[in-house]
Amino acid sequence: MLKYTLKRILLLVPVVIGITFLVYLVLSVSPGDPARMMLPEDATEAIVAAKREELGLNDPIVVQYLRYMGNAIQGNFGTSWYQGFDVLSEFSHRLPYTLTLATIATLVAVLIGIPAGVYSAVRHNHMPDYIITFFSLLLSAAPTFWLGMMYQLLFSLRLGWLPASGASNWKCFVLPVVSLAGGMLAGNSRMTRTWLLDIIRSDYVRTARAKGNKETVVIFKHALRNALLPVITQIGVGFSNIVGGSLVAENVYAFPGIGSFLSSAVKSKDIPIVVGCIVVVSIIVGITNLIVDLLYAVVDPRVQLGK
Amino acid sequence: MEKLLEIKDLYVNYNTDESVVHALNGFSLDIYKGETLGLVGETGAGKTTMCLSVLRLLPEQVGEIVSGEIKYRDLDILKASNDQMRELRGAEVSMIFQDPMTSLNPIMTVGDQIKEVLDLHYPKMDEREKGKRVDDILSLVGIMPERKDQYPHQFSGGMKQRVVIAMALVSEPKLMLADEPTTALDVTIQAQILALMKELKVKFDSAMVLVTHDLGIVAKFCDSVAVTYAGAIEESGTIEQVFTRKENHPYTTGLFHCIPDLTSKAPRLTPIPGYMPDPRSLPKGCKFADRCTKCKDKCREMEPHMHEVEPGHFIKCWFSSEGSEEK
Amino acid sequence: MNAETNAASLRKEGKKRKKGQIHMIVLRFRKNKLAMIGLFVLVILMVTCLSAPLWLNYRLVTRQKIVDAYQAPSSAHLFGTDQFGRDLFARIIYGGQISLFAGLITVFIAFLLGVALGGAAGYFGGTVDNVIMRFCDILMSVPGVLLSMCIVAALGQGLVKMLIALSVAQIPRQARTVRAAVMTLRGQEFVEAARSCGSSNTRILLRHMLPNVLGPIIIGVMQGLGGTILSIASLGFLGIGIAPPTPEWGTIISENQNSLMYYPYLGIIPGLFIVVAVLSLNFIGDGLRDALDPKQKN
Numbered sequence: 001m002l003k004y005t006l007k008r009i010l011l012l013v014p015v016v017i018g019i020t021f022l023v024y025l026v027l028s029v030s031p032g033d034p035a036r037m038m039l040p041e042d043a044t045e046a047i048v049a050a051k052r053e054e055l056g057l058n059d060p061i062v063v064q065y066l067r068y069m070g071n072a073i074q075g076n077f078g079t080s081w082y083q084g085f086d087v088l089s090e091f092s093h094r095l096p097y098t099l100t101l102a103t104i105a106t107l108v109a110v111l112i113g114i115p116a117g118v119y120s121a122v123r124h125n126h127m128p129d130y131i132i133t134f135f136s137l138l139l140s141a142a143p144t145f146w147l148g149m150m151y152q153l154l155f156s157l158r159l160g161w162l163p164a165s166g167a168s169n170w171k172c173f174v175l176p177v178v179s180l181a182g183g184m185l186a187g188n189s190r191m192t193r194t195w196l197l198d199i200i201r202s203d204y205v206r207t208a209r210a211k212g213n214k215e216t217v218v219i220f221k222h223a224l225r226n227a228l229l230p231v232i233t234q235i236g237v238g239f240s241n242i243v244g245g246s247l248v249a250e251n252v253y254a255f256p257g258i259g260s261f262l263s264s265a266v267k268s269k270d271i272p273i274v275v276g277c278i279v280v281v282s283i284i285v286g287i288t289n290l291i292v293d294l295l296y297a298v299v300d301p302r303v304q305l306g307k
Numbered sequence: 308m309e310k311l312l313e314i315k316d317l318y319v320n321y322n323t324d325e326s327v328v329h330a331l332n333g334f335s336l337d338i339y340k341g342e343t344l345g346l347v348g349e350t351g352a353g354k355t356t357m358c359l360s361v362l363r364l365l366p367e368q369v370g371e372i373v374s375g376e377i378k379y380r381d382l383d384i385l386k387a388s389n390d391q392m393r394e395l396r397g398a399e400v401s402m403i404f405q406d407p408m409t410s411l412n413p414i415m416t417v418g419d420q421i422k423e424v425l426d427l428h429y430p431k432m433d434e435r436e437k438g439k440r441v442d443d444i445l446s447l448v449g450i451m452p453e454r455k456d457q458y459p460h461q462f463s464g465g466m467k468q469r470v471v472i473a474m475a476l477v478s479e480p481k482l483m484l485a486d487e488p489t490t491a492l493d494v495t496i497q498a499q500i501l502a503l504m505k506e507l508k509v510k511f512d513s514a515m516v517l518v519t520h521d522l523g524i525v526a527k528f529c530d531s532v533a534v535t536y537a538g539a540i541e542e543s544g545t546i547e548q549v550f551t552r553k554e555n556h557p558y559t560t561g562l563f564h565c566i567p568d569l570t571s572k573a574p575r576l577t578p579i580p581g582y583m584p585d586p587r588s589l590p591k592g593c594k595f596a597d598r599c600t601k602c603k604d605k606c607r608e609m610e611p612h613m614h615e616v617e618p619g620h621f622i623k624c625w626f627s628s629e630g631s632e633e634k
Numbered sequence: 635m636n637a638e639t640n641a642a643s644l645r646k647e648g649k650k651r652k653k654g655q656i657h658m659i660v661l662r663f664r665k666n667k668l669a670m671i672g673l674f675v676l677v678i679l680m681v682t683c684l685s686a687p688l689w690l691n692y693r694l695v696t697r698q699k700i701v702d703a704y705q706a707p708s709s710a711h712l713f714g715t716d717q718f719g720r721d722l723f724a725r726i727i728y729g730g731q732i733s734l735f736a737g738l739i740t741v742f743i744a745f746l747l748g749v750a751l752g753g754a755a756g757y758f759g760g761t762v763d764n765v766i767m768r769f770c771d772i773l774m775s776v777p778g779v780l781l782s783m784c785i786v787a788a789l790g791q792g793l794v795k796m797l798i799a800l801s802v803a804q805i806p807r808q809a810r811t812v813r814a815a816v817m818t819l820r821g822q823e824f825v826e827a828a829r830s831c832g833s834s835n836t837r838i839l840l841r842h843m844l845p846n847v848l849g850p851i852i853i854g855v856m857q858g859l860g861g862t863i864l865s866i867a868s869l870g871f872l873g874i875g876i877a878p879p880t881p882e883w884g885t886i887i888s889e890n891q892n893s894l895m896y897y898p899y900l901g902i903i904p905g906l907f908i909v910v911a912v913l914s915l916n917f918i919g920d921g922l923r924d925a926l927d928p929k930q931k932n
Contacts, residue, residue, distance in 0.1 A: 018772035023784045030788040141860065141912035143867045146887055146905040149894060157895050201366065203409035209364055210404075211474070212397035212427045215389075222412055229414075244777025248868045252891075262780075263872045266787040274784055282775040301414055301458040 001297075005290065012286040016279060021065055023278050027271050028061045034269060038081050055081075072279060078272035080265070087276045091258065095280060097167055098250070098257030102242045105177045109184035109238060114231065116185070117192025118224060124197060132189060139186035144245040148179035148252040165254040176253050180245050184238035188231060195227040202226075225299075232296050236289040243281060311482055311514050312338040312361065312400075317375030319356050319365065319538075326587045330356040332538040332594070334375070335613075338482065338514050343505070345525030345546075346518045347562070348535035349583055354518040355405065356538075358484040362396050363387075379482070398428040401475040403485040403504075407467035407492075411459040417470045418455025421445070424477050440477060448473045448503060465496040472500070476507055483508065483515040489524075501528050522566055526550055534559050537584055537594040540613075544620030556622045557599045593625070601626050662925040669921020672914035679911060683730035694724035696879050704897055713903050717893055722886070726904055729881035734911065736797060736882075737863040743801040745855050748808025753839055755809065756816030767813070770806035778803035778861075779868055786869065791877040800865055804858050811854040815847035849926035856919030860912040867908050883908050 035051040036043070043051075052058055056067060071078065077087035120132040139147075152175060156164035163172045199205060200223050208222040209215075250259030258277055265273035297303045319331035331353045338344055346354050359365050361377055363384060377384040379400060382391065401424075404410040412420060418441055425437045432440075442452035448469040459467055468488060475483060485504065489497040501517075505528050508515050517529055525532050526546060533543040534556065542549065542556040549555065552563060561579035581598040584590055590597070592607040599606065605625055614627040663669055686692075702719035705711050713722035755766040773781065785799035816839075819825060828842045869875035870884025878885065883904045890900035 014768075015772055015775045018768075019775050022772065023788075026785060026788040030790070137913060137916060138909065141909045141916055142905070143864045143871070143884070143908055145868060145871045145884075146901070146908065149887070149891065149901055150905065153894055153898055153901070203404060203406060204412045206364060207404060207410045207471075207474075208412065208423075210362055210396050210402045211424050212393040212395070213423075214393065222415075225414055226412070240777045244779035247777070247780055247783070248872060251872065262783070263874065266783045266872075266874055269787055274787055278776055278780065278784065281777065281780060285775060285777070299414070301416075302460045 001294070005294065008290045008293070009287075012283065012290075015286060016282050017069070019282050020069070020275055020279055024065045024068065024271070024275055025061060027269065027274065028064065030269075033057075034081055034271065068275065072276075077276040077279070080273055081270050082268050083270070087272050090261070090273075091276060091280060094256060094258045094261065097255060098243070098246050098259060099284070101173065101176055101180065101250075101255070101257060102239065102246050104173065105180035105242050105246075106184065106235070106239045108177060108181040109188055109242070110235065112181075113185040113188025114192050114228065117189035117231075118196060118219075120189060120193045121196035121200070122219065129193075133193075136186040136189045139182040140190070142182070144179055144183060144249045145252050147182055148175065148249045151175045151179055152252065167256050172253070172255075176246075176249060176255055179249055179252075180242050183245065184242055187234065187238060191231050191234060192227060195230055196223055199223045199227045229296070229300050232292065232299065236285070236292040239288045240285045243285065308339040308341075310337055311340050311342075311380065312336075313376070313378045314357070314361070315376040315378075317357070317360060317377065318373040319353070319360055320371050320373055321366075321369050322371055323369065328586045329589055330370075330538055330586060331360070331375075332589065334535075334539050336533055336540060336543070338516060340481070341512055341514055342531060343508065343515045343517060343529045345529035345532040346516055346535060347520060347522060347525055347532060349520060351583060351586065352535040353538040354535055355486050357535075358402055358486050358516070358518065361484060362400060362402055363392050364396075364402075394428070397424050397475075397480075398478050399480055400482045400484065401478065401480040403471055403475045403483060403488045405487045405490060407464055407471050410471055411467060413459055416456050416458055417450075417462070418445075421455070421470070421474050421477050424474060428478050444473045444477045447507060448476075465492050465500065468492060468496075468500055469503075472504060472507075476511065479511045479513070481513050483513055484518070485515060486518045487520070488517075490519075497524075504528075522562060534562070537586065537589065539594065540621075540623065541595065542620075542622045544617075548617060548620040554616050554620075554622065554627065556595075556624050556627070557601055558595050561598070659925045663921050666921040666924060668917045669924075672917030672921065675910060676914040676918065679730065679907075679914070680734055683727055683734060686727045686731065690724055690727055692724075692728065694721045695728045695881055696720065704893070707899060714897070714899055716890055716900055722900065722903065725881040725886055726883065726907055729883050729886055729904070730907065730911075732793070732876060732880065732882040733863055733866055733884075733908070736793065736800075736866055737859055740797050740800040740804060740862045740866075741855055741859045743797065744804030744808050744858060745851070747801070747805050748854075749812050749844075749851065751805065752809035752812025753816055753843070756813035757820060757835070757839055757843070759820075763813070766809065770809055773802065773806045779865060782865060782869060783872070783874060786874045791874060793876055793880075796866070796869060796875050799869075800862055803865070804862065807858065808851075808854055811850055812847060815850045816843055819843050819846055849923075852926065853919060853923045856915060856922060860915040860919070863908065863912055863915070 035048050035055060035057060039048060039051055056064055075088060079086050116132050120129045123129045152164050155162045155175060162174050166172050205218060205223050208218045247259035247262055250257045251263055262277050314334060314336045317331050317334040321328040321330055334357055348354055360372060372385060421441050422437055425432060425440060441455060445452045445455060450469055489500050529546060531545045532549050534541045536558050542559050564577040579598055584594055592609055593611055596602045596606040611623050611625045613621045613623050616622050616627050699719035702715050703717050705715040707714040711721050715721055751766050755763040781803045782799040785802060786795060789795040825838060825842060828838050866875060867884030870882045871888040873888060875884060876882050886904040887901050894901045
């Protein structure tokens with residue numbers, strides 16, 4: 001297991017290198033001269049050239065990239081081209097907010113979505129099933145940022161129950177978490193329902209009944225544990241989507257995570273911030289997927305790690 | 308002899324979106340203590356449906372027992388409470404399912420799956436005793452007890468079937484319903500498994516219904532035989548009565564012609580022409596009429612009743628000896 | 635009967651059966667009420683948006699009249715007007731052209747490339763599979779929205795650039811679905827049979843495999859379509875999708891974000907259009923899945 005974990009972490013390295021290089025490449029070949037954009041409009045050609053030299057923009061892209069990665073490994077993600085701050089120290093302030101948000105939202109999506117799916121399947125074709133299915137469909141069809149705005153409108157602006165923006169206390173997390181969890185919660189509930197209904201009709205569940213088990217034991221001990229296996233495999237993807245959603249929805253709540261400053265960096269083509277963001281997010285998503293796979297191997301005896 | 312199970316005039320339907328499938332149509336059968344009964348018939352004749360009906364395990368919302376009676380000893384199965392049924396399942400009556408590949412829970416160790424039966428039906432037994440019982444039954448079916456902590460995917464098909472049998476036998480049931488227990492297995496393993504089941508049956512003094520489509524297996528392992536066709540019994544009797552071929556239902560005769568016989572000089576096998584009637588729309592008279600060589604007008608109009616051609620030997624045909632006398 | 639007519643009759647039989655199969659799929663789909671409602675709503679939505687130039691003046695979309703700002707919904711302005719006095723109804727209808735059809739085109743591009751990449755990976759296996767799949771792993775190592783954001787950052791704003799950005803984010807998912815389906819088929823007898831008859835690789839892939847993997851692909855495409863419409867809206871909301879003043883559902887919501895407190899309909903209505911469109915697509919997708927894969931049903 002340890003060996004497998006190490007191997008997976010090592011495998012993460014080429015993926016991170018690959019995605020950052022890809023992004024670095026497309027950002028660098030795209031039109032627009034960052035040096036000119038950083039300087040005042042009346043800057044002379046000589047000053048621009050000097051700036052280009054300072055930023056290392058005259059070197060081949062591969063050299064630029066290698067220099068960037070060399071610095072990054074030493075913990076130096078460069079400084080923002082337009083705002084002047086150190087990218088890493090800015091990340092160290094902002095990342096915990098985004099991560100907390102995404103983690104809580106994922107937990108909420110799992111802890112509410114799965115029971116909802118079970119209840120829906122057990123009451124198959126009855127009122128609770130229809131209600132849960134209806135809300136799942138609705139949640140999975142609504143854009144996260146729009147849901148966020150609607151919650152904000154209702155619970156902050158109209159009812160005044162929860163703060164509309166910021167992250168000063170726990171109350172500020174409620175609305176962002178609820179809006180981010182929605183999509184994955186709906187997905188988990190629908191998937192649990194589908195698989196549970198499928199497995200309830202399987203041969204081994206019939207065997208469990210033929211032994212004289214109570215129906216509740218049949219469902220929770222025999223069917224549910226098997227039905228959750230495919231749901232677990234989707235947690236990594238769900239988490240990744242929630243991080244993505246967070247990058248967008250943070251803008252709704254003026255939430256001080258990485259999302260709110262990434263979108264402005266994207267507009268101004270602030271390469272250090274964008275690439276830094278990619279590095280950080282790809283590592284986080286990679287580690288989450290690893291944790292999910294390890295968890296899966298613990299739950300499903302058929303999975304042999306390293307194969 | 309004590310009558311263990313009595314099925315009387317059972318009708319079972321499967322209701323699907325498109326149509327109603329008549330799986331059992333007046334199925335009657337008696338099973339006595341210690342007896343091994345071979346239930347023979349083509350695919351779709353209702354053999355599995357009968358086993359599932361006895362345990363009331365027909366698929367929910369789809370399978371429906373329309374009418375009839377099933378009695379296990381004094382218990383009326385169709386009127387029993389869910390608790391009574393649970394006490395019966397796995398303890399008094401256990402079922403061995405057809406496909407060992409899918410009949411075991413993939414994420415429970417085989418030991419735990421066998422022990423679960425004891426947990427359910429012997430709640431007072433202490434853990435060590437249960438462990439010993441699991442070890443014993445595993446050795447009986449020819450699996451090393453050390454393998455009880457392994458998962459189903461670590462076993463081969465034949466081994467899995469042994470686990471399924473161990474699971475069905477660990478509570479020493481009075482009646483075993485073995486639904487084609489060897490169909491999914493290699494021929495060489497088939498014989499081993501069946502011999503094992505016969506041995507265990509004798510050891511625990513239980514009765515067994517062996518569902519199969521192989522008359523050879525019936526001749527070798529059973530005391531009596533019942534031939535099913537389109538959801539009803541066409542002929543039943545002891546092995547001797549049916550296999551001497553003195554008098555048989557035309558369908559049974561047809562089945563015999565399908566077995567290769569090394570002693571006879573017949574150049575080739577004669578298959579029964581045609582197919583079983585569509586269970587969604589059954590014909591009015593004798594269900595076998597369309598494929599029968601002896602078919603007359605009467606057969607298409609009225610369904611024949613059971614005729615006792617000799618004590619204990621029943622044939623459902625207008626042209627059976629007792630039946631023709633009546634005419 | 636000689637072999638040739640035999641083969642001809644077999645082929646005819648096969649064609650008949652295929653027709654029957656499609657017929658069965660259509661029947662099953664039509665029985666699914668939600669899917670039919672979804673199809674109905676989506677067709678109406680598409681026809682309305684597409685035919686807009688015939689009955690709705692495009693000038694309404696951009697015409698600013700500050701005196702008309704923040705008009706409540708009325709007969710003159712069906713959905714009211716925004717802070718610049720622009721007609722929300724016209725903006726939503728014309729915005730739908732972008733949201734719906736950009737989604738369709740994106741998924742279509744991703745579908746073509748996904749089938750090509752996934753099909754090659756699944757069919758050839760080995761190094762080809764490894765290279766393609768590692769490439770997909772790299773693209774999937776960050777959330778799709780983030781990847782699209784980076785590409786937009788590189789290429790700049792605009793419709794075509796956004797289409798490219800969204801397609802790239804979609805490709806790995808489509809490729810994986812196709813690959814998985816092809817892999818399960820690869821070992822099956824009828825493919826072996828086709829190969830033993832001397833069929834070329836392309837022929838086997840297109841003629842024998844594609845029809846058999848169409849089910850999961852169509853389901854994947856429908857799911858991708860809903861997701862893409864949501865992504866377009868997200869990019870629009872962040873202000874990095876289509877350049878203003880072209881309306882698009884996400885941008886409309888974002889423009890009106892600050893007016894929401896007093897004029898909530900400005901945010902609610904365009905959002906509902908997104909929900910209805912994506913919901914319809916999901917219904918159709920579910921209906922197709924049930925129709926193509928009857929095992930899943932009861």
